[in-house]
Amino acid sequence: MPDALVSFRASNGIAILELNAPPANTYSYEMMQQLDAAILRARMDDEVHVLVMRGAGEKFFCAGADIRMLASVSPRYKYYFCLHANETLNRLEQTPKLVIAALNGHAVGGGLEIAMAADIRIARRDGGKIGLPEATLGVLPGTGGTQRLARLVGRATAIELMATARTFSFDEGLTLGLVTHVFEPQRFWDEVLDYARRFCPPNAASRAVGMIKRSVVTGSEMAFTEALALERELQQQLFESEDAKEGLSAYTEKRPPRFKGA
Secondary structure (H helix, E strand, C coil): CCCCCEEEEEECCEEEEEECCCCCCCECHHHHHHHHHHHHHHHHCCCCCEEEEEECCCCEEECCECHHHHHCCCHHHHHHHHHHHHHHHHHHHHCCCEEEEEECCEEECHHHHHHHCCCEEEEECCCCEEECCHHHHCCCCCCCHHHHHHHHHCHHHHHHHHHHCCEEEHHHHHHHCCCCEEECCCCHHHHHHHHHHCCCCCCCCHHHHHHHHHHHHHHCCCCHHHHHHHHHHHHHHHHCCHHHHHHHHHHHCCCCCCCCCC
16 A cells, blocks of 8 residues: 555565654554554464564654644543554564564654564664653653663663653664664665574574563563463473474484474
8 A cells, every 4th residue: 555654565484564654754543553453464474473663764763653643632532542552562562473673763752662662673873863752742651661661771771761851872772772783774674684584484493482572571571480380381382383393303413403483
């Protein structure tokens, strides 16, 4: 669809979800609906092993919610808008497939909140700024920002970053642990795809990667003993998988494994 706010394409095990609302890829209720549908589509597609999100163009990954839209609607609409956005990002975070946010440009406010719901954030060096400046609008980062940032960088640092509303470089984000990798701009997108392919069959047991993600994301919200029980349950499921059989056989036969994602 030429007017899609979120485009979807998949090939070679990778689904690419692109936010497309120029000039800054700000999101609306309609974009979140389309993002939700794209996440579900990727999750239910057995041929998709990794999701990669990016922003259209070169200047913005996403500048967050459409501020003009928020300023023109009632507080009740704002509340339900944030609720729906939270549900979408929770679905992204809970999807048992690796999610990579390719920060090709500025990722601020709600844009960073989207990126933090991904598992890995790869940024283009000198490509833009990152941060949660919502305090300058008299509000807080209400799409999971206060919770996810604190879990990524620690409570004190998260409070300081949000209270000062400071935006900063991707390199500083790497130092803080908010950004996972910073790639050079010349081959940024090609390197992102090369990186994503590392987690697709036959290179990786993508089902095991998904189970690792589920164990970490879900288990981190549980009591320790319950999280260990979840880990054992997921491990048992993997023991019965084709990829586990292949991995163990390849090891004993001293050959590289050829995984199928099954």
